[in-house]
Amino acid sequence: MASKIKKGALVRVVRETLENSLEAKASDTRFPSYIFESKGEVVDLNEEYALVKFYVPTPNIWFRIDQLELTE
Incomplete structure (x- = not known):
């Protein structure tokens, strides 16, 4: 699943x-x-991490890609 995160x-x-x-x-x-x-939106990626923007007034956060799941 992590490979599908873009x-x-x-x-x-x-x-x-x-x-x-x-x-x-x-x-x-x-x-x-x-x-x-x-839900958060992926705004940047590198080999192991994704930068996620949540729709609350907080800074974006880097997570390892395997710590994320796609939502609909």
């Missing part, structure tokens, strides 16, 4: 994948609920 795609963060990740262990684990409950 710029402009609508995605949601997979809670289980993010909470058990190295990134979660290296930072505050109190993730805001909107990253799991709302």
Whole structure:
């Protein structure tokens, strides 16, 4: 599924994948609920990460592509 993620795609963060990740262990684990409950748009990609813009007044966030799922 991760290979289908492209710029402009609508995605949601997979809670289980993010909470058990190295990134979660290296930072505050109190993730805001909107990253799991709302859709975000992929605005940039590199080999392993996607920059996601959520439609709330917050900065864009980089997530590993395997931590995201496509939404409809």
